[in-house]
Amino acid sequence: MTEKDDALGDLRDADVLKALCWAWDSAVQHALDSYEPTTGHHQGWVGYTAWTILVDRLDRVFSCERFSVNPNDTFEVGEDLVAEGLLSGEYEAMPRLIPGLVVRDDLNGSPGWRYKEWRFLLQSFGGKDVDSIPWPQARPTKKAVATQPYPDEMVLPGFEQLMAIDVLADVLKTPVSDLTVVTLVAAWAIDAHTKGSELHLGRPRYNRKGSEAWHWRVELRNGPPDGRQGIDPIPATPPKSPSPQEVQDAEVTLRAMPRKANSQKDEG
Numbered sequence: 001m002t003e004k005d006d007a008l009g010d011l012r013d014a015d016v017l018k019a020l021c022w023a024w025d026s027a028v029q030h031a032l033d034s035y036e037p038t039t040g041h042h043q044g045w046v047g048y049t050a051w052t053i054l055v056d057r058l059d060r061v062f063s064c065e066r067f068s069v070n071p072n073d074t075f076e077v078g079e080d081l082v083a084e085g086l087l088s089g090e091y092e093a094m095p096r097l098i099p100g101l102v103v104r105d106d107l108n109g110s111p112g113w114r115y116k117e118w119r120f121l122l123q124s125f126g127g128k129d130v131d132s133i134p135w136p137q138a139r140p141t142k143k144a145v146a147t148q149p150y151p152d153e154m155v156l157p158g159f160e161q162l163m164a165i166d167v168l169a170d171v172l173k174t175p176v177s178d179l180t181v182v183t184l185v186a187a188w189a190i191d192a193h194t195k196g197s198e199l200h201l202g203r204p205r206y207n208r209k210g211s212e213a214w215h216w217r218v219e220l221r222n223g224p225p226d227g228r229q230g231i232d233p234i235p236a237t238p239p240k241s242p243s244p245q246e247v248q249d250a251e252v253t254l255r256a257m258p259r260k261a262n263s264q265k266d267e268g
Helices: 003-013 016-034 043-061 079-083 140-146 159-172
Strands: 112-115 118-124 182-190 197-204 214-223 251-256
Touching: 003 016, 003 118, 003 182, 003 197, 003 214, 016 043, 016 182, 016 197, 016 214, 043 118, 043 182, 118 140, 140 182, 140 197
Parallel strands: 118 182
Antiparallel strands: 112 118, 182 197, 197 214, 214 251
16 A cells, blocks of 8 residues: 555545544535635635634534533533634534544644654645646745655655755654654645635655655545445646535545646744
8 A cells, every 4th residue: 555545545434534534524605604705805804714713613523622622522512612703504503523643743833633653744835737836946844745655666865855855854853763754745726706616635845846746646635425324536627616505414525646857824
């Protein structure tokens, strides 16, 4: 099995992907519903608002930060706090994950969440092609993440990759030999004018000179169940505008994207 298979299998089976989709759907709906250009709102406002709400929703569904509860408590504990501020039906549609299953694991100030060895950070790519995110121009944390050694490529790490390992070790205050966490990126975009949105999860790749921006990547979206618990790699199609009323506990569809060669809030 590849790293992609391992990561998606673990995150799917624990309902982490479903939780991520729920959080993103809620963030998109709230940001677009609140968007009022006549009051001075613009694309940057929508992007920042969506990011802020996405962080909040991920903390809610994973019982982190101010939504933390004892891992031995039932789902009903703190439900009033978790449900506060959600639209009708959102709390009922929220996936129920055992508290403590996913932990908050920020990296150098960039919000992150981790299940087992899989951590993911957030990255906006508004106004760009997701396959053309220039990781060498990203902030130091995301640049370092993009240069993590990738086990499915049997090559010796270059100077920049070795430097990135040292940077990550310093950030985590952990010896290089003890680094077992694999950091993924959930890349997102939202358009205030078309109402379109995208959410992707993958392993970023340090793409100098127009090379590929991802070792692997899938588009996440809520969709109908299939024979493999919602894991359905299918050809890419243009993103559709989200329906503001469709916030439901649906299965997660993963859309495998073809590899190519060749803003908004960037939080670390």
